[in-house]
Every structure is written in C-alpha cells, then in structure tokens.
Amino acid sequence: MDQKKDIRALSKDQLRDFFISQNDKAFRGNQVYEWLWQKGAHTFEDMSNISKETRKMLTENFVINHIEVDDMQQSNDGTVKNAVKLHDGLVVESVLIPTETRTTACVSSQVGCSLNCTFCATARLKKMRNLNPDEIYDQVHAIDQQSRLYQNHKLSNIVFMGMGEPLLNYANVLKAIDMITSEEGLGMSPRRITISTVGLPKMIKKLADDEVKFNLAVSLHSAIDEVRSKMMPINDTSNLAELMDSLQYWYHKTKRIITFEYVVWKSINDKQKDIDALVDYCKKVPSKVNLIEYNAIEEDGFKQANPKVIENYVRVLENNNITVNVRRSRGKDIDAACGQLANKKV
Numbered sequence: 001m002d003q004k005k006d007i008r009a010l011s012k013d014q015l016r017d018f019f020i021s022q023n024d025k026a027f028r029g030n031q032v033y034e035w036l037w038q039k040g041a042h043t044f045e046d047m048s049n050i051s052k053e054t055r056k057m058l059t060e061n062f063v064i065n066h067i068e069v070d071d072m073q074q075s076n077d078g079t080v081k082n083a084v085k086l087h088d089g090l091v092v093e094s095v096l097i098p099t100e101t102r103t104t105a106c107v108s109s110q111v112g113c114s115l116n117c118t119f120c121a122t123a124r125l126k127k128m129r130n131l132n133p134d135e136i137y138d139q140v141h142a143i144d145q146q147s148r149l150y151q152n153h154k155l156s157n158i159v160f161m162g163m164g165e166p167l168l169n170y171a172n173v174l175k176a177i178d179m180i181t182s183e184e185g186l187g188m189s190p191r192r193i194t195i196s197t198v199g200l201p202k203m204i205k206k207l208a209d210d211e212v213k214f215n216l217a218v219s220l221h222s223a224i225d226e227v228r229s230k231m232m233p234i235n236d237t238s239n240l241a242e243l244m245d246s247l248q249y250w251y252h253k254t255k256r257i258i259t260f261e262y263v264v265w266k267s268i269n270d271k272q273k274d275i276d277a278l279v280d281y282c283k284k285v286p287s288k289v290n291l292i293e294y295n296a297i298e299e300d301g302f303k304q305a306n307p308k309v310i311e312n313y314v315r316v317l318e319n320n321n322i323t324v325n326v327r328r329s330r331g332k333d334i335d336a337a338c339g340q341l342a343n344k345k346v
C-alpha cells in the first residue's frame with residue numbers, strides 16, 4: 001500500500017499551494033491549517049466547515065498522525081500522567097503538573113533516551129526514535145485541554161523534562177516550539193518554556209546563535225568531573241569546563257540566567273567539597289539552582305541525602321547570593337515524577 005503523506009509535515013504555504021494545484025482556493029489551505037494546529041483535529045471528518053468532497057480528497061491524499069492519549073492516571077496531588085500513543089504504536093509519557101497559580105506541561109522529546117544517566121528510568125529504555133514536531137505539539141495541545149477541563153484555566157508553562165534529550169532532537173523541538181508560540185498554534189510565550197538538557201556544549205552554543213527566546217535548564221548534579229561522570233556518562237565526552245564555556249556563551253548572547261538541576265544523593269555528592277564546587281561553578285555564570293528530590297527507581301542503590309545536607313546546600317548557596325529552590329516531587333504515586341517516566345507497559 002502507498003504510504004500517504006503526513007499532512008502536518010506541510011507548511012502553511014505548501015498547504016495553500018496544494019489547494020491551488022487542486023483548482024481550489026489558497027484560502028482553503030488556511031482553513032485546513034487552522035483545523036490541524038489550533039483546533040487540534042484528529043481526523044479530516046472533524047473539519048466541519050470543509051466540504052464533504054474536499055474532506056474525501058484530503059483523506060485520499062494524506063493522513064493525520066495525531067497522538068492518542070491511551071491512558072490517563074491522576075495522582076492524589078492533582079498531577080496527571082498521560083500514556084501517549086504515537087501513530088506507529090510506540091508510547092511516550094507526558095505530565096500535567098498543577099499548582100495554585102499555574103499549570104505546567106512536562107513533555108517528551110524522544111521515545112526512550114540514549115544517554116544512560118545511571119539514576120534515570122528512561123535510560124533503561126533504549127532510544128527508539130525522535131518525536132516529530134507535531135507529536136511534541138500534540139502533547140502540549142492535549143495538556144492544555146486537560147488544564148482547561150480540570151483546572152479551569154489554560155496551560156501556563158512547558159518544560160521539556162519528559163522522556164529523551166531535547167537537544168539531540170534539535171530541529172524538531174525547535175519547530176514544535178515555533179508552532180506552540182505562534183498565534184496560529186497555541187500562542188504561548190517562549191518565556192514560559194524551558195528546555196532541560198544533560199548539557200551538550202555544541203548544541204547550547206547553537207541555541208544561543210539561533211537566538212531562541214525560551215529558557216535553559218541544565219542537569220548538573222555535580223560540579224566535580226569524577227562525580228558527575230559516574231552519574232552521567234555524557235560528562236566523559238563534554239566535561240564541566242566545556243559545559244561552562246557554552247553556558248557563558250549562552251548568557252553572553254541571550255542575557256538569560258541558567259537553571260541548574262541538582263539532586264543530592266547520599267554518599268555521592270553530600271560532602272562540603274561538593275557544595276563548595278557547586279558554589280564556585282554557579283559563580284562563573286548567572287544562574288540559579290533547583291534542588292530536586294530524588295525519585296528512587298527499582299533497586300538502583302541510590303538514596304536521597306539526609307535532609308540536613310540539603311539544608312546545608314541551601315544555606316551555603318544563599319550565603320553566596322545564589323538563588324536556590326527546593327523542588328518537592330509531584331505525582332510520585334503514579335510514577336509521574338522526574339526520572340520516573342518509562343512506560344511500564346512497553
């Protein structure tokens with residue numbers, strides 16, 4: 001059977017040209033484009049202001065590879081985890097995280113992950129493929145609808161902290177963000193979007209050169225190379241000095257401060273020297289620190305540090321005028337918390 005083309009791979013201009021080639025009006029392209037993106041149509045049948053014949057012609061030529069939320073679990077803290085089924089049957093996860101003032105969507109950028117961070121559940125799945133721009137966009141669109149339904153307000157923030165490494169799917173992630181921020185998509189402000197990365201210096205510099213308007217978070221977890229390499233193998237390829245060089249480049253170009261994500265583990269990074277190294281690292285570039293609660297994944301041997309150590313981290317960072325937040329875990333009871341996304345059904 002002929003593989004029909006995914007209609008959302010077409011730009012608006014290409015869609016307008018397609019309608020002209022069909023002896024129809026270019027304007028029809030605008031209408032269909034609006035259905036595909038802003039209105040999130042799952043099928044051509046949904047397009048109620050498009051004639052029956054046109055819908056039939058579209059069905060003969062194209063498919064809409066829309067995601068389907070296959071399963072939805074709600075945590076007792078209001079967090080919602082979606083198992084998102086892709087057109088080829090693969091599954092990723094997305095999470096809606098409500099607070100009193102905002103709703104954040106945590107979305108995936110790849111199916112699985114190739115980076116092998118020792119403490120992360122997604123690393124246990126091998127990387128299967130990159131998500132397409134529309135598959136990333138659809139996760140956000142679906143959570144926006146859930147937010148309107150359950151929270152009575154629209155989605156306010158997006159973090160790329162789901163499955164995968166967004167900077168290893170650079171072009172598709174940026175295309176998706178373009179659509180999310182466009183008035184023809186969801187019209188969200190890029191200031192409310194954060195990409196989280198293991199820290200790939202070349203790609204961080206590329207982001208800066210591309211003058212992106214969203215925020216950058218880096219999973220640091222240690223400011224000592226030997227310690228970081230044990231937790232994050234990527235550190236053997238790009239060490240802390242190279243990472244810092246790219247972060248200074250980012251700041252110089254964008255003037256936006258960097259968030260460091262940092263888990264404090266028992267016997268790994270809970271000594272004074274670990275704190276001192278973090279302070280020194282943070283002083284090299286305008287930055288703040290999010291101390292993330294550790295979410296244990298099956299017998300991996302890692303334990304969250306003693307609360308006294310975390311208090312000490314906070315005190316020392318604050319004494320050095322570095323902003324620090326302690327991030328409590330959300331959605332733990334449904335395996336929706338940071339590092340727990342690894343669909344158990346696949």
Ligand code: SAH
Pocket residue numbers: 119120121160161162163164165166196197198218219261263292293294295296297338339340
């Ligand atoms: N690849 C990107 C985004 C996905 S991970 C990145 O590494 O940043 C999102 C965040 O969850 C990262 O900060 C990651 O270090 C953190 N994380 C992974 N496993 C975790 C766990 N078990 N407990 C707490 N945080 C975890």
